[in-house]
Amino acid sequence: MTTTDNRDIPVLTHDIGTSGPVGCHFDEWDQVREQTPAFWNDVGDGHWVVTRFEAIRHALQDPSIFSNESTIIGQPEPEYKMIPTFLDPPEHTKFRQLYNARFAPAVINRITPEARDACNRSIDAIIDRGSCDFIHEFADIFPTHVFLSTMGLDLDDAPQFVIWVRDVFAGLAGGDPEPMAAAMDAVRNYFEVLVADRRVNPQDPAVDTVTYLTNAEIDGAPIEQDDLLWMLMVLVLAGLDTTKSQLGFMWHHLATHPEHRRQLVEDPSLMPSAIEEYLRYYAFVPPARKLKQDVEYEGCPMKKGQMVLMPLWAATRDPRQFERADEVVLDRSPNRHIAFGAGPHRCAGAHLARRELLIALEEWHARIPDYELDSDEAPIEHGWQLGLDSLPLRWEV
Amino acid sequence: MRIKVDESLCSGQGRCYSVSPELFTSDDEGFCAQRGVAFDVPDGMEDDAQLGIDSCPEGAISVAVESEVDVR
Numbered sequence: 424m425t426t427t428d429n430r431d432i433p434v435l436t437h438d439i440g441t442s443g444p445v446g447c448h449f450d451e452w453d454q455v456r457e458q459t460p461a462f463w464n465d466v467g468d469g470h471w472v473v474t475r476f477e478a479i480r481h482a483l484q485d486p487s488i489f490s491n492e493s494t495i496i497g498q499p500e501p502e503y504k505m506i507p508t509f510l511d512p513p514e515h516t517k518f519r520q521l522y523n524a525r526f527a528p529a530v531i532n533r534i535t536p537e538a539r540d541a542c543n544r545s546i547d548a549i550i551d552r553g554s555c556d557f558i559h560e561f562a563d564i565f566p567t568h569v570f571l572s573t574m575g576l577d578l579d580d581a582p583q584f585v586i587w588v589r590d591v592f593a594g595l596a597g598g599d600p601e602p603m604a605a606a607m608d609a610v611r612n613y614f615e616v617l618v619a620d621r622r623v624n625p626q627d628p629a630v631d632t633v634t635y636l637t638n639a640e641i642d643g644a645p646i647e648q649d650d651l652l653w654m655l656m657v658l659v660l661a662g663l664d665t666t667k668s669q670l671g672f673m674w675h676h677l678a679t680h681p682e683h684r685r686q687l688v689e690d691p692s693l694m695p696s697a698i699e700e701y702l703r704y705y706a707f708v709p710p711a712r713k714l715k716q717d718v719e720y721e722g723c724p725m726k727k728g729q730m731v732l733m734p735l736w737a738a739t740r741d742p743r744q745f746e747r748a749d750e751v752v753l754d755r756s757p758n759r760h761i762a763f764g765a766g767p768h769r770c771a772g773a774h775l776a777r778r779e780l781l782i783a784l785e786e787w788h789a790r791i792p793d794y795e796l797d798s799d800e801a802p803i804e805h806g807w808q809l810g811l812d813s814l815p816l817r818w819e820v
Numbered sequence: 821m822r823i824k825v826d827e828s829l830c831s832g833q834g835r836c837y838s839v840s841p842e843l844f845t846s847d848d849e850g851f852c853a854q855r856g857v858a859f860d861v862p863d864g865m866e867d868d869a870q871l872g873i874d875s876c877p878e879g880a881i882s883v884a885v886e887s888e889v890d891v892r
Contacts, residue, residue, distance in 0.1 A: 480879070523851075524849050527846065527847075528837075528846050528850055757839070758875065761877045765831065765833075766831055767831060769831040
């Protein structure tokens with residue numbers, strides 16, 4: 424314990440990096456939240472954890488104390504600068520505006536037909552077989568195609584992106600750091616080549632995100648090359664593994680809850696509220712912030728420079744905020760979950776993600792309304808940014 | 821009924837204009853187009869307003885008092 428306080432501060436050990444059967448992290452944190460509103464987590468160098476909805480939301484909304492200077496628990500002093508992730512307002516706002524306009528609902532409407540085609544291509548590839556690994560054959564593929572078309576990139580690059588993203592997130596989840604570093608370099612090189620090309624051969628900025636960003640200005644000047652490359656890298660890191668995780672949890676739930684599946688197949692108008700509920704129930708992102716000043720928070724003496732972890736799955740299943748918090752209620756309304764975070768760093772791709780999830784639910788269930796787990800063993804849920812390693816499904820052909 | 825959308829709290833979650841599209845709309849960046857102002861809810865749309873208030877993940881929408889105009 425690094426505080427100088429003499430009070431009894433709860434010190435617990437909850438490593439979010441471990442793997443276990445599907446649902447294990449959610450169950451664990453449903454208990455931790457009821458045990459204490461905050462604690463010092465004795466994992467690695469140690470950090471604070473806040474466990475309840477109101478306090479997590481408030482912290483995410485207050486960058487003057489809970490700063491984005493670092494969002495990586497083990498790296499309070501990172502040697503690189505993820506843009507706009509590691510920025511606080513007002514600097515953050517300038518970069519963020521460039522993304523907001525790119526991912527606003529009206530823009531998402533434009534790419535919907537293309538996304539629907541991408542979804543159906545992914546289903547075409549597996550439907551006649553009567554089985555698939557949903558994670559690797561659908562959840563890896565469909566969001567990557569949508570990402571590439573949203574960015575105006577070549578769809579032929581999809582298989583390469585799938586591998587890069589897999590290696591990066593395997594590393595982040597505690598796996599081999601070498602393929603992760605290699606993949607980060609490869610993504611950076613990929614964009615370096617593209618940026619150099621677009622500076623000479625600009626494309627339509629309405630379609631091509633790289634041209635859009637090379638043309639963009641912050642405070643009247645072009646974006647610096649390193650910042651530009653990080654902006655593109657952040658889109659890759661934020662846009663692909665996330666949608667994959669959510670799809671995996673949803674399809675696992677639907678495969679094992681035929682009554683919910685039938686409800687959605689019979690009444691697709693339920694799908695938008697069902698998506699919000701799955702986002703709430705399986706909020707898989709663990710944001711972290713760095714303390715900018717000393718603060719007494721949730722009964723804990725937090726010190727400047729320390730890190731604070733705020734697992735969103737602890738917040739969105741808080742019974743203080745949600746009735747029947749531990750149940751999936753497909754038509755829950757209202758549903759003020761914060762699965763996309765809260766405050767200035769709220770997921771910029773939230774509107775796109777929702778649309779992808781809706782398209783996937785609609786197209787898949789129109790063509791494969793009945794399916795089940797193709798394994799007697801529970802799928803494995805990995806830690807950090809929670810997600811399923813694989814999800815074998817089968818259906819009648 | 822008079823309500824207000826706090827400009828500093830609205831982060832563009834988009835729930836208000838999804839659940840009550842006749843009362844709330846999106847601006848070009850995905851924020852609530854009504855952020856930063858207080859306004860009277862048209863008669864008969866009080867339930868839409870309440871659903872917007874209850875659905876906002878940021879808690880940015882709330883009931884305003886008569887005299888409130890600008891909530892920047």
